[in-house]
Amino acid sequence: MSLSSFVQLLLVLLYALGSLGVFWGIPARRRKIQVLGRLASLAGFVLHSLILLTALLLQGVDNLPNGYFLQLLAWSILLVHFLAWRRQGANFLSMAAVPLAFLLLLLSFRLGNRIGILPDNVTELLFTLHILPMFVSLGLLALAFGAGLLYLRLDRKIKNKSRLSEFDRELPALNAFDRVNARVAVAGFPLYTLALATGFIAMSGQGLASLPEIQQAQMGHSGWDPKEIVSLVVWFFYALLFYLRLVKGWRGRKTALLVIFIFGVSVFSLLGVNFFLPTHHSFSAGV
Amino acid sequence: MEREIYLVGLNHRTAGVEVRESFALADVPFLSGGLLPVSRLCGNMAASLAANGRNSQSPDQFEALAEALVLSTCNRVEILALGGPEAPETILNCWCAAKNGQREALEPFVYCHQGIEAVRHLFTVTASLDSMVLGEPQILGQIKDAYREAHALGSTGVVLNRLLHQAFSVAKRVRSETGVASAAVSVSYAAVELAKRIFGNMSAYQAMLVGAGEMAELAAAHLVNAGIKSVRVANRTRQRAEELAAQFGGLAVPFADLLEQFKEVDIVISSTGAPGTVVNAPDLARVMRRRKNRPMFFIDIAVPRDIDPAVNDLDNVYLYDIDDLREVVEENQAQRQGEAVKGRAIVEEEAAAFMLWREQLSLKPTITELLSASESLAAAEVERTLRNLRALLDLTPAQAEQARACLEAMQKALVKKFSHQPISYLRRKFYEEHQNSAGKPVLDEQLGLIRRIFGLDSLGLKRGPGPRGPHGPARLVRKK
Numbered sequence: 001m002s003l004s005s006f007v008q009l010l011l012v013l014l015y016a017l018g019s020l021g022v023f024w025g026i027p028a029r030r031r032k033i034q035v036l037g038r039l040a041s042l043a044g045f046v047l048h049s050l051i052l053l054t055a056l057l058l059q060g061v062d063n064l065p066n067g068y069f070l071q072l073l074a075w076s077i078l079l080v081h082f083l084a085w086r087r088q089g090a091n092f093l094s095m096a097a098v099p100l101a102f103l104l105l106l107l108s109f110r111l112g113n114r115i116g117i118l119p120d121n122v123t124e125l126l127f128t129l130h131i132l133p134m135f136v137s138l139g140l141l142a143l144a145f146g147a148g149l150l151y152l153r154l155d156r157k158i159k160n161k162s163r164l165s166e167f168d169r170e171l172p173a174l175n176a177f178d179r180v181n182a183r184v185a186v187a188g189f190p191l192y193t194l195a196l197a198t199g200f201i202a203m204s205g206q207g208l209a210s211l212p213e214i215q216q217a218q219m220g221h222s223g224w225d226p227k228e229i230v231s232l233v234v235w236f237f238y239a240l241l242f243y244l245r246l247v248k249g250w251r252g253r254k255t256a257l258l259v260i261f262i263f264g265v266s267v268f269s270l271l272g273v274n275f276f277l278p279t280h281h282s283f284s285a286g287v
Numbered sequence: 288m289e290r291e292i293y294l295v296g297l298n299h300r301t302a303g304v305e306v307r308e309s310f311a312l313a314d315v316p317f318l319s320g321g322l323l324p325v326s327r328l329c330g331n332m333a334a335s336l337a338a339n340g341r342n343s344q345s346p347d348q349f350e351a352l353a354e355a356l357v358l359s360t361c362n363r364v365e366i367l368a369l370g371g372p373e374a375p376e377t378i379l380n381c382w383c384a385a386k387n388g389q390r391e392a393l394e395p396f397v398y399c400h401q402g403i404e405a406v407r408h409l410f411t412v413t414a415s416l417d418s419m420v421l422g423e424p425q426i427l428g429q430i431k432d433a434y435r436e437a438h439a440l441g442s443t444g445v446v447l448n449r450l451l452h453q454a455f456s457v458a459k460r461v462r463s464e465t466g467v468a469s470a471a472v473s474v475s476y477a478a479v480e481l482a483k484r485i486f487g488n489m490s491a492y493q494a495m496l497v498g499a500g501e502m503a504e505l506a507a508a509h510l511v512n513a514g515i516k517s518v519r520v521a522n523r524t525r526q527r528a529e530e531l532a533a534q535f536g537g538l539a540v541p542f543a544d545l546l547e548q549f550k551e552v553d554i555v556i557s558s559t560g561a562p563g564t565v566v567n568a569p570d571l572a573r574v575m576r577r578r579k580n581r582p583m584f585f586i587d588i589a590v591p592r593d594i595d596p597a598v599n600d601l602d603n604v605y606l607y608d609i610d611d612l613r614e615v616v617e618e619n620q621a622q623r624q625g626e627a628v629k630g631r632a633i634v635e636e637e638a639a640a641f642m643l644w645r646e647q648l649s650l651k652p653t654i655t656e657l658l659s660a661s662e663s664l665a666a667a668e669v670e671r672t673l674r675n676l677r678a679l680l681d682l683t684p685a686q687a688e689q690a691r692a693c694l695e696a697m698q699k700a701l702v703k704k705f706s707h708q709p710i711s712y713l714r715r716k717f718y719e720e721h722q723n724s725a726g727k728p729v730l731d732e733q734l735g736l737i738r739r740i741f742g743l744d745s746l747g748l749k750r751g752p753g754p755r756g757p758h759g760p761a762r763l764v765r766k767k
Binding site: 159161163166173 | 466469470480481483484485486487488579580581582599602603605607611614615618
């Protein structure tokens with residue numbers, strides 16, 4: 001077994017162990033298993049950081065396989081989760097973030113080592129200003145999505161006077177979930193704007209001609225890339241969330257619903273568009 | 288004499304409040320005053336002897352208790368002791384005597400547990416599974432106090448010390464591993480628990496009490512305990528508002544200004560005597576807008592209700608009335624009952640573990656005694672041999688010391704090797720018994736045999752200078 005295969009297998013094992021640990025240990029309230037899960041995910045995260053960094057340095061920014069980006073997304077989700085965890089101390093985050101990262105990792109292997117067709121001038125700058133902020137803001141959205149779901153669940157239970165279980169009592173309070181929503185709106189929106197803006201700038205700088213012919217043909221007459229359209233839609237609603245929270249002072253149920261919607265569109269953008277629609281972000285094209 | 292653990296007592300289930308009052312032991316120096324004959328307490332035993340109808344001239348017939356502990360609360364009186372088969376009688380007699388009561392007045396209400404039953408009962412009580420309110424926290428503190436007192440007096444020994452310590456850890460286990468003590472079982476506390484689910488850390492939020500009343504004031508007190516930032520009080524009577532405000536360290540506000548106050552207050556406890564609603568939905572909707580939609584929690588304890596039920600439909604507003612809160616409490620009580628089953632399973636497990644420890648206790652003394660008997664025999668021989676060597680070889684003091692060291696090393700090695708077989712055998716037998724549950728009697732017989740063979744049971748062992756030679760150690764003179 002080559003070193004790289006071994007390392008990848010180790011990563012899979014660590015994330016799997018982490019997912020198992022948090023998914024089992026937290027509802028069952030078994031401290032040792034929870035701790036094991038968290039340590040495994042932390043170790044996996046560190047290993048993953050090293051893997052991603054090495055791949056980036058060795059292969060160069062323009063030579064990264066498609067799977068790399070999904071892994072980067074998984075890594076971003078975990079990064080956001082670890083940062084949020086230190087501030088909020090809530091372990092319910094782990095229950096969502098770690099298994100999600102694990103699934104994305106598995107999915108990235110499925111994509112194989114095909115290197116996607118990217119425009120000629122994918123540079124380090126583009127990587128840091130476009131790809132990374134995009135993924136981190138997606139990670140933040142994922143966090144807010146989880147918090148939003150839990151908010152709605154608890155809100156409905158309290159409104160309907162339903163019985164609160166032991167598990168409910170251990171979750172953070174309603175206000176804590178709402179605070180996550182607020183923080184994500186404030187932090188995620190500027191990041192997303194940056195990512196989107198740099199993406200557009202990069203594209204406009206070279207124009208259609210820089211794209212390989214096969215993709216030019218796929219894009220059809222309008223010249224509008226589906227990915228770009230969907231991203232603009234996401235940006236619009238993200239802006240709406242930002243405005244409603246900061247200016248109009250909305251909070252609670254409506255903002256939770258909004259963030260869930262935004263996340264849904266983003267997931268569609270990532271999975272649906274990248275996989276199924278013709279776009280220069282496509283994962284399906286490529287050698 | 289076979290000593291067992293006995294628990295004699297009464298509680299709120301077996302005896303009414305008058306009986307509990309007349310036989311409470313909290314005000315009586317039952318242990319400290321020597322009213323219960325505990326052999327470890329070298330105090331005055333005359334009173335307890337007299338109570339048992341014995342006089343001090345015949346101490347041999349009297350069986351003192353080896354260890355004892357007394358627990359007396361408003362809901363139960365229990366006496367835990369380690370003693371012989373007459374222990375329950377002794378306890379009952381002394382109890383009556385101490386309270387100047389008649390046995391007939393006490394006996395019908397009293398229960399008596401023995402052995403594992405007693406252990407089980409103690410663990411159940413300590414884990415608050417026997418309390419009037421399941422899962423209540425006070426009983427643990429009360430038992431700890433009773434133990435502290437008994438321990439300070441010296442009336443507890445190896446067995447009760449271990450038993451009580453295990454009882455405390457059982458209580459901790461039950462509280463942490465089951466939900467028996469978790470959810471609120473009073474209306475006021477249930478309200479505050481809900482507030483915590485909505486707001487989390489209370490220190491950034493403010494509350495208001497509208498009106499007055501026991502439950503409302505209790506809820507406000509719980510909020511203060513939970514660390515709420517401030518409590519305002521509004522009442523139609525200015526004076527009453529100020530009284531209550533002083534109680535909670537808060538501010539009295541005019542009743543007419545209610546809606547204005549709502550802008551700054553997050554939790555409202557309402558308990559006025561008003562015939563209709565004091566707060567309606569449209570007004571509150573306006574308030575919420577002015578509040579930038581920050582959440583509000585209304586606790587409506589009044590009957591008829593003070594708060595318009597439509598308020599619950601507004602976003603970020605939560606309303607619980609007295610019926611809702613009562614339902615929460617009922618659900619929690621039912622949940623506690625369910626959790627109590629888990630608690631009892633833990634108690635069962637721990638009681639079995641304790642009894643196992645107790646059984647081993649009879650094996651351990653045997654082993655200890657076996658070793659010490661061998662040691663003292665060997666030590667005597669070492670002394671004698673050393674004397675002979677000194678005479679024979681004319682050793683200098685330094686050489687004598689070296690000789691002694693050698694002999695003692697040999698002594699230790701001999702004792703160890705010699706006792707190894709019987710001890711291993713006993714240990715093996717002990718664990719075998721427990722694997723097959725072939726029954727205790729066989730082990731006891733073997734223990735008894737070993738004890739007889741090595742003369743461990745005889746008191747006043749006389750080791751005379753018997754014939755020495757190839758036939759082994761000095762003959763032991765036995766006193767049977």
